[in-house]
Amino acid sequence: MKFFLKIFFISYLKIIFGCLPPAGLYNPTYSYSYGGIPQSYYGSSSIYYPHHRTAYRSQQAQADTVLADDSGNLNCPSFSKNCKWSNTNEDELEWNILAASEEGLRYLSQLTSFNNAPDPDAAAVITTTGSRNVWEAGYLLSDPIPCMRIPITVTITAWRTSTNTMNDEPQLQVCARNVGSTYAPTNCQPVTFKNGITTTVEIQPPEEGTKGVQLVIIGNNFIAPQGSALFIQDIQVDNANQECDGENEILSNTLDDDKSPLTKGSNTFNVKSSKFYKKSDDQKKSSSSNNILDDICTTLSCNPAQSSTCKWYAQGTESWEKGQSSRRSNPLTGVQLSPIEGEKFLVASFRSRKPESYVMSSDTVTIPRDLGKTLYYCFYEFINTFGSKVSLCKDSEGNNCFYESENPKPSDLLDRNRQWSYNCVPLPIGQYEVYLIGSNSGENLGDIGFAASKVTTDAEGLNDIC
Numbered sequence: 001m002k003f004f005l006k007i008f009f010i011s012y013l014k015i016i017f018g019c020l021p022p023a024g025l026y027n028p029t030y031s032y033s034y035g036g037i038p039q040s041y042y043g044s045s046s047i048y049y050p051h052h053r054t055a056y057r058s059q060q061a062q063a064d065t066v067l068a069d070d071s072g073n074l075n076c077p078s079f080s081k082n083c084k085w086s087n088t089n090e091d092e093l094e095w096n097i098l099a100a101s102e103e104g105l106r107y108l109s110q111l112t113s114f115n116n117a118p119d120p121d122a123a124a125v126i127t128t129t130g131s132r133n134v135w136e137a138g139y140l141l142s143d144p145i146p147c148m149r150i151p152i153t154v155t156i157t158a159w160r161t162s163t164n165t166m167n168d169e170p171q172l173q174v175c176a177r178n179v180g181s182t183y184a185p186t187n188c189q190p191v192t193f194k195n196g197i198t199t200t201v202e203i204q205p206p207e208e209g210t211k212g213v214q215l216v217i218i219g220n221n222f223i224a225p226q227g228s229a230l231f232i233q234d235i236q237v238d239n240a241n242q243e244c245d246g247e248n249e250i251l252s253n254t255l256d257d258d259k260s261p262l263t264k265g266s267n268t269f270n271v272k273s274s275k276f277y278k279k280s281d282d283q284k285k286s287s288s289s290n291n292i293l294d295d296i297c298t299t300l301s302c303n304p305a306q307s308s309t310c311k312w313y314a315q316g317t318e319s320w321e322k323g324q325s326s327r328r329s330n331p332l333t334g335v336q337l338s339p340i341e342g343e344k345f346l347v348a349s350f351r352s353r354k355p356e357s358y359v360m361s362s363d364t365v366t367i368p369r370d371l372g373k374t375l376y377y378c379f380y381e382f383i384n385t386f387g388s389k390v391s392l393c394k395d396s397e398g399n400n401c402f403y404e405s406e407n408p409k410p411s412d413l414l415d416r417n418r419q420w421s422y423n424c425v426p427l428p429i430g431q432y433e434v435y436l437i438g439s440n441s442g443e444n445l446g447d448i449g450f451a452a453s454k455v456t457t458d459a460e461g462l463n464d465i466c
Contacts, residue, residue, distance in 0.1 A: 074142050074215065074237040078122035084143035085217070085235070093138035093222065095124045098231065103127040107229035110161045116196045118159055123233040126170070128222040135315045135396070137220035142237075144179045147244035148205040148213040152176065152237060156217070159195040159231040163224040167354075170230035171221040173319070176203050179212035183304065184314035184360075187322050188218065198234070204322075207308035210245065220316075292366055296427075296455055297466040299363050300377055300434065303452045305344040311363035312436075315396055320346040320358050320438070320450070338451075339380035339420040345451040348438030350388065355441055358448075359396050362434040369429050377434075378424040378453040378461040381405060385446030391437040392425065398437050402428050420449065424461045 076083035079097050087094055098104045099120035104127050111117065118125070126138045160170045175188035187206065193199040206213055215237065219230045302310035305322045314320065322344055338345055348358035367375060381390050383405055393401035403425040438448040457463045 074145070074235070074240050076235040078119070079124045079233075080121045083235075085140050086143075088139045088141055091139045092136035093126050093128070093132070093219070095126055095138050095140050095219070095232075097121070098123040098125045101125050101127060103129065104229060104231070107161055110229075111159055111195060111231075112162055118231040118233055123231050125229055125231045126219045126222070127227070127229045128224075129227040131225045131227075132222045134221055134223050136222065137218050140217040140219075142215040144212045144214050145240050145242075146212060147242055148176055148209045149242050149244075150239060151202045151204050152215065152239045153200055153202050154215065154217075155198055155200045155234070155236040155238075156191060156193070156232050157196065157198045157234045158191065158193045161224075161229045163226075163228060168224040168228070169221065170219055170228050172230060172232070173218045173220075174201055174203055175216040175218065176206045176213055177216060178206050178208050178308055179214055181206070181308055183308070183310055183312060184319070188216075188314070188319045292368060292371075293465050296365050296367070296375065299365050300427075301452060301454045301466050303343070303345070304360070305346045305451065312360050313362075315359040315361050315435070316357065320348055320360050320436075322346065337420075339382070339422075339449075340451075343451065345380070345382075345449050346436075348440075348448040348450075350385070350440040350445055350447070353445070356439070357398070358438040360436045361396065362436075364431060364433050365427075366431045367427050367429050373457050375427045375465070376424040376456045376459055376461065377427050378422065378456055380420045380422055380449070380451040380453060382420050382447070382449030385440065385444050385448070387441035387444050388446060388448050389439055390448055390450060391435075391439065393435045393437060394428070394432045396435050396437075398435075398439070401437075402426070420451075422453070422461065424456060424459050426459075427455070 074084055076085055079085070080099070096104060097120075098118055104125035105120065107125070107127055108117065124140070154174050156172070156174075158172055160172075163169050172191040172193065173188045174191060187204045189201040189203055191199055191201055203215065217232065217235075219232075222228050222230075299311050302312070304310040304312040304320075346360070350356055377392070383390065390403075390405045391398050391401045392403040393399070403423070405423075436450060438450065440446075440448070454461065454464045454466055457465060
């Protein structure tokens with residue numbers, strides 16, 4: 001009897017120790033996601049520690065069993081899978097899979113105030129080691145969908161490192177644009193999120209919703225001196241499969257069909273071509289073509305809220321929006337009417353009591369010295385908020401401006417009675433980009449409206465060169 005008890009006891013010990021990892025060695029059974037990540041990445045006092053992925057994967061990722069390689073499905077529960085999202089090759093920053101980003105893993109220790117942490121295999125990250133220009137951003141493009149007739153909802157879980165002030169925090173926004181478009185969309189929707197909390201935004205269709213459309217996720221405002229990081233995970237897109245009138249030919253955003261799929265060891269996503277936000281060399285050279293007046297007219301007279309071919313580009317963390325008469329706004333300080341019936345316009349909407357600026361830049365224009373006449377840029381503007389102004393400048397900071405609207409006095413607001421004004425200002429001689437800047441001192445909340453009109457040879461706006 002004792003002999004059988006000894007045999008049973010020895011067998012029991014072998015079973016117990018056989019289930020445990022050897023001392024000092026990594027066993028994938030106990031740490032699937034973090035076996036190759038040194039503990040030092042997380043910091044000794046970090047509130048985030050390695051643990052099994054099922055402990056922190058969001059409920060959305062666990063519940064979403066539909067893979068993104070299904071036809072028309074843009075859901076992406078994990079970026080290490082075959083998601084239909086990719087970097088562009090013309091942006092300043094890159095989205096990386098978190099597990100392949102050493103800096104991203106280091107930044108995990110700086111995350112605060114969250115219930116669940118990013119999954120290194122499932123999350124994507126943008127990191128910087130120092131301050132970057134405010135307009136430098138990373139763009140993530142979806143595969144094209146045939147059309148977008150009605151709004152699409154996008155759900156994202158996001159995190160960002162804390163900074164000294166809220167103005168220094170990385171920002172996230174989602175947009176829609178037509179395939180092959182070379183201008184920045186003006187209907188971007190900021191994603192206001194808390195770390196680890198799933199957030200949903202509604203994206204309006206682009207100008208030509210019946211043609212091929214791509215969704216764009218933008219991370220920007222990496223201006224913190226010490227560097228910063230922005231994480232996203234668990235993308236879910238609803239209403240992407242919409243009925244279109246016939247088959248619309250959509251352009252692929254892939255450069256090469258033989259690109260290898262993204263793997264965990266890759267540093268970035270497959271780079272795919274998309275002209276977006278950045279001005280191409282061909283566009284810059286166009287301003288030096290023989291017909292200078294046509295170039296000036298085409299660039300400055302085009303209303304980016306009305307046409308998808310305008311050569312205007314969003315800059316900075318805040319984007320001008322497309323407005324129309326049906327929009328909801330403050331009845332006293334908001335823009336509710338179009339300057340011309342039926343036409344759209346740009347709106348800079350100030351909703352917080354902090355100084356802000358909305359910036360757009362044109363393509364490069366050349367105003368020759370030997371033209372023999374002065375050219376005037378004519379436009380509509382709406383300002384009914386004390387502390388707000390519209391500026392037209394040669395630089396994004398507003399240091400070299402050739403037009404600044406007067407800050408309306410409280411007594412002026414009654415006389416204006418929420419009306420658009422029409423102005424024609426002389427264009428300076430030289431080669432430059434025109435920066436449209438809508439700014440607010442933070443004293444009052446409200447809107448600024450702007451609509452491009454034409455380029456003329458007289459201050460009254462009668463002799464159109466177009």
